Amino acid sequence: MRFVRQTVGGLPRTFWMLFSAMLVNRVGAFGLLLLPTYLTTARGTTLAVAGLVTGAYGAGGAGGTLLGGVLADRWGRKATYLAGTCTAAVLMVGLGLARPIWLIAVLAAATGLAHSLPGPATVAAVVDVLPEQDRSRAFNLQFWAFNMGGAVAAALAGVIAEFSFLALFLIDATMTAVTAVLVWRLVPETLRRDRTEVAGPRRLFPINRARTPHAADRPAPGGLGVVLRDRVFLTFVGLTFILALLTMQGQSILQLAMEGDGLRPSAYGMVVSLGGAMIVVGQLFVPRLIGARRHAVVLSAAFVLLAVGYSAVFLADRLWIYLAAASVWTVGQMLAAPPNASIIAELAPTALRGRYQGVFFLVFPAAGFVAPSLGGWSLQHLDAWHWLLCGALGLAGALGHLLAARRREARAAQIRRVDVTPQTTAEPALA
Template sequence: MPLAALRRAARETVSGLPREFWWLWTSTLVNRLGAFVATFMALYLTLGRGYSASFAGLVASLYGLGGVISSIGSGVMTDRLGRRPTLLVAQSSTAVSVAVLGFMRDPVAIAAVAFLVGMASNASRPAVQAMMADIVRPEDRVRAFSLNYWAINLGFAISSAAAGFIAEFSYLAGFLIEAGMTMVCAIVVFAKLPESRPTRIGKEAVEEVGLGTVLRDGRYMSVVGLSFLVALVFQQGSVGLPVAMGKAGFTPADYGMAIAVNGVLIVALQIPVTRVIQKRDPRRLLVFSSLLAGYGFGLTAFAGSVGIFALTVCVWTLAEIVNAPTQTGLVVRLSPVHGRGRYQGMYTMSWSVAGLVAPVMSGFVIDRLGAAWLWGLCAVVGTGAAAGYGALMRRLPAEGTATGPAMAVAEAEAGAA
């Protein structure tokens, strides 16, 4: 592609987005650049502290459980207190709890603080996504969510590489660096991001947007359930794949080489692929990405070398690139303006629950039936999710509208105005 064309494509990708979005994007990138603890927690507990692998697994589960619980709570805070206060509380709490975790020595204290870190670190997600939906025009949201997802993966790729070097020097340094960088994110939010929560119009109508509203929204909760299925498949890249490769005689370095393709492709392709998909039918994109994810992992059953494993990673990574911004955009599209925090919290929870279920599922299937059954199950789950998206979204509402209880709230707000 000519240089002029590349420049034009880059300009079109980043143009038209408000300044507040870029400060939020910067906060996301800095946060992920400092995300060391989740990367080396298992090594820290087993090699650095001498605990068993079982204890490391327990701590990881508590960390994930904290994220499940905070997803709903932070969604409510986002709607009631505002996006900015929720972000400040979440990021400040993350910084403090991560720093404290680095000094814990007692196993009970480590487990308890890890649970708090999981709660705090996950609490900012509904607020970030709700704020992004507030400040970005509907036609630009898929592009904005894609850019944010790109920042997440770029930051994670860099922090993952740096984590190993930092761990060799000092595990405590990793905890303190993450705490410091997370506090920088809180400062950015405090100094540069104004509150974006839409003005409340019609008090009684706004009060109707509760968790019950979300739970009664059948179409939306079905989308959350389908999101859980897709997340369950994607989680196998970090929980099922390394176990299966290990049992097949491959080394951790082999797994590292195969999974590195995921981060490289996301950083390289997320933005150009988004330029292709942002104006396309989200139903078809979600059906396509679900099938691609399921059968991408399904192909792993036939992998016998690192190169083939890497090729299967390429397949399901493309599904991830398409699915992530499309799914997040759909969540906003189905959410009432004054209930975005709660709706985003429920969506975030689907991924957190998948993070808890996936390790148990993969371990059980691999131990009892073999890895080939796990990859076949991924294909079945992906197919089921694709069928579900196809059935649920035949009459997708127009941009800016909602359905079910959410639609009733929107109509009440309009009447109050």
Template sequence: MSTATFLQAKVGGLPKPFWALWTGTLVNRLGTMVLPFTGVYLTQARGLSLGAAGLVMAVFGAGSLASQLLAGVLADRIGRRATLAGSMLATAATMLALGFSTTLPAIMASMFVLGLVVDAYRPASNALVADLVSPAERPRAYGLLFWAINLGYAVGMTGGGWLAQQGFALLFWIDAISSVVFAVLVWRAVPETKPEVAEQEGGFGVVLRDRVMVAFTLVILGNALVYLQTVTMLPVAMAKVMGLGEFGLAMALNGVLIVVVQPLVSDWLGRRDLSLTFALGVAVMGGGFALTAFVSSPVWLAATIAVWTIGEIVTAGIAGTIVAALAPAHLRGRYSGLFGFAWSLASVLAPLVGSRLLDVGPKTLWFSIGGIGLVSAVGMVALAPAIRRRAALNES
């Protein structure tokens, strides 16, 4: 196979508006430099106590919980493009407001609004992909967006860590500018794809009465509880086994594998049965975390990271494709909002559940997390026939 043919198979055949969305997503994630260092900023730059910083982060989480549901409704009512561009402009303004906030009430207000708007683009983005891309190409399209988010975040976090040492002000400006660039790019290069007003029937009540979607959301919640241990309890648990430098080096393997491997396999995975592929990925991810119970060195940690990263790669792009297959066209924003809500809820529950399990013992934590992954995978297998029927019905 020639290089041109290979590239065509991996990135060809997708519409130009999708690539505008992809480029904007990459730019936005490259500029994501504030959130990974929020705790450090609050305690060091603003001098907040750990208790006050925790309260501020809880307020951010409350905003995030409401964000996905609200954004899903807006994506269906006022349009995908308007919701995405508006949320990015609001994110830019809120980032600057947070950067100039000096009192605790002002910081808390800014963080609540930031929780509402910073990821509000996701339901609109997911709906846009479903609107723009044919069902056969959606796994590849969602996978490429996943790849852009991970690549941009890895570079942004690395750059943000270095720039934070020079002072935090520049981080807020970079984050704001990247958000504005995303908004402008989408507004100019991506058409509005919202169905006609006459088709706008129902709301979240319709979504919540969809048993298949609700069951799938519970599977996603389990998957998210497993995955989010990477940024909650995994660093805490590994700090007792190795130095933070060794941990960071091992974790870099996750980003490397995703950047190198995921684009190579996303089109092949997209041709497999969606539900069973997702179930396999969740099971592998859970197994990788269960193996963490036996980690005693950076090398063994890297081995477990490789296992759950393979699971992450397998699931990349599949979840969004399933949501698109389940959702009626005029409710794609709301369905994507419920999907995003599962992740927001998991971001609140993961540290609460994980910390209590870790208090009992590392093996209790990692075997329990592995068990959650296995149960989620079994649930996904059980849902597979219903998802196949719905996908066939919506594509007919």
């Protein structure tokens, strides 16, 4: 296989193609953004049922994330990405046309699975083509693209929904298909198969036994069991699950609270757009602000801001209060994103990078199931007290990051010492 080095702005061309694909996909991410509102207004469900159906999307995503991590290592990053996006485009059309609630729930779960397949593959591909010193910047740019596209989508979705919910799903399907074409034509496969591996009863043994300076210390490649026995990593995953639960409040339950206060879908679109716009601007200077600080300190501060922001919804009954609360928790999200992405890269051995990414990304669809499923019930029965519970959860996460910091930093240092696989400094040519 030939490799070429093509960079733009100091980062490889492959990264910028993935960046562009994410931006296009997020701009058209209409369908699931307003799914709870669609269910309660167009389909006439209760808050609890809307939460459960929305949760089905997250449940499917949980399986899709694990599957995506495994397939990213076996099939390759590009094939996994294309499988997910092509399937999702078809399912979104079906979701928009479905009428029975049970069918909507089934299609939502299937769409969640398809949407989650590309996540681990995308992050693994970015790590494949970038040396460690460039990853924080790259992840920050990806976070920027994710939120830039989300801000545009939210602003448009709120307006479009007041005319046609079906249009939301059809536009979403079209943009997802466009993303698949971009990756198919412009993104090369980044998974390098430099060694042949033979399956054993408990682990994979590399045929090439050539020793490196630290070969004796290198952990043997293995399956998901190796990842699930890594307590330091799983502690980090658990704390990220809290972050994802809080983030999902703004993507699912918040719109139901605003609907209960008599606010229209366009008002919810304004709240989401404000958060996206803040991130677009803030991520230009956030890396410089937090670059010299310990990851644990930054993440703890981020959780405190999330706690304050969501607690403030307890008092919200007008649009400006929702906007103010969103401003606070958005700052927390901005602070959390770069160190979170850097930590997962630091804790994942090269041979198991896709599987580690798969388990890590599992927290987001899992939260996508738990947050609306329990949140719909909680909001229906506890009313505004739901938001104070969210605040308490955020404070618990802040403390957890401070307590877990020492062992996590020691593990990251150990991975750097024993993982002597050369960083990819070249980029594969387009096949």
